[in-house]
Amino acid sequence: MKMELSTTAPAREERLKAGIAFGGTCANLKYCLNKACLNNANRSFSQTYGCQHGLSLGILNTLRNAVVIMHSPLGCGASTNSSVGQGSNFKRLRDPKAEGTIWLSTNLDESDVISGGEKKLRDTIIYADKEFRPEMIIAVSGCVPALIGDDIDGIISDLQSEVAAALIPVTCEGFKTKVMATAYDAAYNGIMKKLLKNVVREENLVEDDFEEIQRKYLLSRHVNIFNVGSMSRADELELERLLNAIGLAVSFLPCYSAPKDFAYSLENSLNISVCGTHDDYYIKYVEQEYGIPFIIDTIPIGRKNTTRWVLKIAEHFNLEKEAEAFLKKEDELLNESLKPYRKNLKGKRVYLGGGAIRIVATAEVLQDLGMEIVGFKGHHIDKFIEPTFEALENIDDVVFNVATQQPFEQVNIVNKLKPDVIVIHSGINNITAKQGLPILPLFGPTNIYMGYAGVFEIACRLSRKIKNNQFNKNISKNRSLPYKREWYDKEPFTYIRED
Ligand code: SF4
Missing domain, CATH: 3.40.50.1980 (Nitrogenase molybdenum iron protein domain)
Known part of the structure; x- marks a missing residue:
């Protein structure tokens, strides 16, 4: 079917039949993926989780020569505070002259909900263009402009002739989807609308x-x-x-x-x-x-x-x-370099949590090191996970939980499975640390996880974490989790509903 560009990207619940709630084994999950029966599952009780507005900023804030305008109340862009410092350093790894993230907020308030937020957005775009002279200005709108009916696309096309920067509208209201990954489509939707154009090259008078x-x-x-x-x-x-x-x-x-x-x-x-x-x-x-x-x-x-x-x-x-000749050589070198770590890691039981594709792929590294996978928690589920399962062995009976955050389910499962180590997405490590286990972050912006070098680095770091876990042990002794004993006695997927 031909894709048409529209104001906003479709929610992934509809486009990919993605799911956010599941509790069972990997075998059940694979069966459900084939039958497309995960799409309507939900929870009768749910803890908070992120919205697509925050996740889309995860891409948009990295773009160079740009100003990001959050057209929303101030709190919607709060996550940016924690990433701008790091972001400027990472930008400079690609271009030493790159500026850090420049972001502004239209800071919508109660009176804007009554009278509309369009003027604030217009004024902020003109201010950003004059003050910072960026190549592009990205207007990222949240729930409030969608609810009050601000015409973002209209403002952008109206103002484009008045400013030097390319204006990019990104519509990503959080209430629209429970699958946070819709954020990637929302960010790309803006790029697709405004940045895909043919390169204009100088033409030589005499063709060479x-x-x-x-x-x-x-x-x-x-x-x-x-x-x-x-x-x-x-x-x-x-x-x-x-x-x-x-x-x-x-x-x-x-x-x-x-x-x-x-x-x-x-x-x-x-x-x-x-x-x-x-x-x-x-x-x-x-x-x-x-x-x-x-x-x-x-x-x-x-x-x-x-x-x-x-x-x-x-x-x-x-x-x-x-490729085969090159990969064979890489394989031999990797095998040699992993020898010192295998002894320390062999047989250790691991639980993994984070993006579903990433956790299942990382499990392949851990199986390669002789470790035992006891459970997974994936943020959401869609068909793109299928190839990564093919690299794993004996995982049909391993527990799989689909949950965006939902730490209450995680602590219950971890308490029952009793892994030796956890590999998990940052952001939920505070809860995990209180269970006293060694933690390896699932990814890190200064570490390497991919390719052959990634396998080696995961082995080194995991080995170090397992050898000395005193820090998390101390945390678990001095900081307790907020859940009652009765919750640990219950089945972890008690609140998951399949409609
Ligand atoms: S859900 Fe809506 S109001 Fe809440 S942070 Fe996301 S965009 Fe803002």
Whole structure:
């Protein structure tokens, strides 16, 4: 079906039949994925979780040469405070002259709910353009403008001729979806509307045929990798190393890109997803409109997933032989380097929580190290998880919980499963630490998790965490969890309802 650009991206509950509530085994989950019966499940009791407005800022705040305007009450953009400092450093790893995140809020209040917030947005856009002279201004709107009917697209097209910056509307009201990952589509929707245009190149009076042939050849071996906010620069360099080794050049987007990078990416020959749950909306649209093929398969975390990811790309360019020879060498080196860690990690029981694709892929690393997977908690579930399951062994009876945050379910399950270590998404570590277990963050913006180097680094860090867990033991002795004994006696999925 042809994709049409509209004001706002569709919610993933409708577009992908994604689910946010499930409790059972991996075998049950795979069965339900096939039968598409996860879509309507929900909870009769739920703790708070994030909204798509915050998650879309996770991408938009990384963009270079931009001002982000949050068109919402002040609190909607509060998460930005915790990431701007880090964000400026990570931007400078891509461009040493990059500025940190510049963000403004229209700070909508009660009187704006009565009289409308459009004037505030207009004034803020004009102020941002004059004061900061950015290449683009991104207006990210939350629930309130949607409820009071502010015409964001109308303001943007009206003001575009008055300002120098490209104006990008991103509509991501939190109430619209329970699947936070809709945020990725919302952010991409704005990019698709305004930043996809052909590159304007200087034309030489005398054409140099050789240069033109050379340029076209280089572009035919140049690929775009779609990075995710949880990737570090070191992750990117590892993936670039793997693809450079088989003769491909690489560009990364959308995170940390400048506006013109989106136009240049349209000249390259293949779009490659690192995580299908982030990118399918965008790269399917780019294929439809610009004819660029794409690969959405597994995430390159773990040896089997990395091999599969590289070979799929190599296959597209008929480079399988080169890739196989290179990967064999990488495999041998990795095996040698993992020897000291295997002894310490073998047989340890692990629980993993975070993005569903990422946790299942990371479990492959842990099985490779001889560890036992006892449970998973994924933020949401959709069909993109399927290839990552193929890299795992003996997990049919392992517990799988689909829950965006919902720490009450997590503590109950962890209490029953009694793992030796937890690998988990940051943001819920405070609760996890109170159970006294060693924790390895599921990702880290300064660490490496992807490719062969990622397997090695996960092994080193996990080994260190398990050897010395005194800090979390002390936390559990001195800080208790807020749940009553009766909750631990109950079944953890008591409140999940399948309609
Ligand atoms: S749910 Fe709505 S009001 Fe709440 S933070 Fe998200 S956008 Fe703002």
